[in-house]
Amino acid sequence: MAKSTRETERKYEAPSADDTSWLPDLTGVDGIGAVVEQGVEELDAVYFDTDDLRLAAGSATLRRRSGGSDAGWHLKLPGSGDTREEIQTPPDSELPDELRELALSRTRGADLRPIVRVRSRRDTRLLLDGTGTTVAELTVDAVRADSPLPGTARAEWAEMEVELAEGADPAVLDTVDKALRREGIERAPHPSKLAKALEETAAGAPRLPDARAERVRAGTAGEHVLAYVDQQVHALVTLDPAVRRGLPDSVHRMRVACRRLRSVLRSQRPVLDRRVTDPVRAELKWLGGELGGERDHEVLLERLDAGIGRLPRELVLGPVRARLRVWHVTDSSAARQRTLDALDSPRYLALLDSLAALTEKPPLRDKATRAPGKVMAKAVTKEYDRLAARVVHALELPPGTETDRALHEARKAAKRTRYATEAARSSLGKPAKRFGKRIKAVQKVLGDHQDGVVARDTLRRLALAAHAAGEPGFTWGLLHGREQVVAREREQELPGVWADASEPRLRKALKR
Known part of the structure; x- marks a missing residue:
């Protein structure tokens, strides 16, 4: 069974991992009463992606890690700011189907294979507040990266991370950040170890849609329309894992993304060739319809439940609440299955491919240049x-x-x-x-x-x-x-x- 956690962290450049004399003593910094060393551990992670690095392009990472307290499979999905969601499963030899499905909207069914191996020697310190409660974890890593791909090189570097403890005030990160910057320690330019490893080993970087860059001129109608299309396609893709896991409001938001895409592809026919977009609109209508059963049930249940709640008790005759629950369980189960069946279908994968092609190679018409x-x-x-x-x-x-x-x-x-x-x-x-x-x-x-x-x-x-x-x-x-x-x-x-x-x-x- 997968376990989901949210990690909020900031990465910094580190002069060295062997000699940490450069690291300032943070004891006494506002909110930090003590710094406790935890020792050193060895971590070994193999990162997986598609041949064209679709996960990396979508700011997601998939790895199997050994060593440390959280050994296993980890799928990391981007959040807002410094926060990411990490979904973990036990360290099985094979990639769990659950994680494969949660990554499906980004991989679009393409095969996953090892792209880089990252080994780290991690030196950990806990940052405690005045009551002895951990508010953050500071780690200094000596990192070595290798890729199984031909034509790549080994890369080595040092970096530091400061990760917020669960339930701690996010302001702690700002406080530590200021203290580190005063000592000349700057934020790392790379968002993750994988991003730096891909760059440093020459294993590759997320590929950009060159065909689009050549065709779409800045300040044109085409650029404005495609920016909105990009936004909605991104919403649909990133909401997919939340919908699969049944997170609140996720079905509604994904359905809205479908509607917005259908709308812009319809209203902007002078900019985007309808011979390409009309079939996409038809498939978006299908997906919205499949999601509709679950979302419509959510809205209806809330309405009926509120209506009963507004009635005086003496007007609620018979097992009204019980019958509503029976209706809810029966209808919601069927609607939920309909949603999951749609997301697991070849038709949905084909739609994702069509949306990727639409954004990478947009079918622009003459008015797109206006x-x-x-x-x-x-x-x-x-x-x-x-x-x-x-x-x-x-x-x-x-x-x-x-x-x-x-x-x-x-x-x-x-x-x-x-x-x-x-x-x-x-x-x-x-x-x-x-x-x-x-x-x-x-x-x-x-x-x-x-x-x-x-x-x-x-x-x-x-x-x-x-x-x-x-x-x-x-x-x-x-x-x-x-x-x-x-x-x-x-x-x-x-x-x-x-x-x-x-x-x-x-x-x-x-x-x-």
């Missing part, structure tokens, strides 16, 4: 025009099933319009941000209405199941009626919110 302002503004206004047609149509209909469907279509158009404004912010600035904020308000009203439509359908099915089991259906009917009231309130709220979003001055501001 200034971004007009191109992005036109894309936003086109999406807005489609939204306007759907909202106006929905507002003309009387309340009922047809209106529900029309408002749902308007909701989807509102999302596409908002995502178009997000992609345009880098070139249009505040006007796009203000416009997007108004469109988001429309989307929120329409979204709450649609969530109510879905909730009413589920409440009806729960009521039927309760009736068949001989349970009271009163509470389910009451909740259904309340959802009808909320839906009517949102329909009445929509004209005013839409009037704010369709204000002519907002649209004109985009074209300036």
Whole structure:
């Protein structure tokens, strides 16, 4: 079973690992009451990657390490700032399937093999606060790196790491950093031992998409569009391990990344050739649909649970909570399996390959070379025009099933319009941000209405199941009626919110 931890550390250049007389005594530095030596240990790590170093290119590392207290397989995934997540499994001879799957969005199924071996002689010191609690660990490593690849060389260097202890105040790292810098000890330019080993042994470095660099000129519409595409592809790839592990909100965020990508590939057809992007959009729609079951269930459960919680106790008749739990367990299990099946499918791997090709060799059209302002503004206004047609149509209909469907279509158009404004912010600035904020308000009203439509359908099915089991259906009917009231309130709220979003001055501001 894998164990996940978060490590927050900073690396420094070290003059020597054999003679540490250069290392200042940190005792007495603010927050540090004592420095305790722990001795020296030998560590031996073999790093694995694909032939073209896809893990390294995605700032991830996979290694099998012996020696030390945490011997085993380690998959490190980038976080924010100085923090990374480390997922560990026991030191089996073969790479565990669990880690292989967690790396899959980056490797895209390519074979993993040893690329470099790093051996370290580690001298460790614990930094303790005034109560004797460890707040950080300082290590000085004598490092030797070798690669099994032909044409490589051995590399040797010394480095120092300061790693924050679990639960310690991150400010400790800043305090130690200042003390070290006063002594002339500077941060290491390389983010990891692997990065330096690849460089120093000539085993290679993450390859850059040269074809893209040659084609995409700075300051053009193509550059702005691809920057947004890159951002969403990165989000999708990095969220994959979190979705596989069922981490909170990960499915929702990955689904949003799919929608944003679909939206920008649609709205930016003048910049990116649709003969290439339309098939990608279709596959993103498929993936979003597979993720949708789990995410929609999360939203619906929260809504139903909150609805029951708002009722007075005397109106909750029968085993309402128990029936909701049964529904949740049954539906969520099926939805979860659907998500995992999608991520393990050849179709998903093919989509990842398509996205990588799209970012490395973008299918640019002539308008990609133009200034971004007009191109992005036109894309936003086109999406807005489609939204306007759907909202106006929905507002003309009387309340009922047809209106529900029309408002749902308007909701989807509102999302596409908002995502178009997000992609345009880098070139249009505040006007796009203000416009997007108004469109988001429309989307929120329409979204709450649609969530109510879905909730009413589920409440009806729960009521039927309760009736068949001989349970009271009163509470389910009451909740259904309340959802009808909320839906009517949102329909009445929509004209005013839409009037704010369709204000002519907002649209004109985009074209300036």
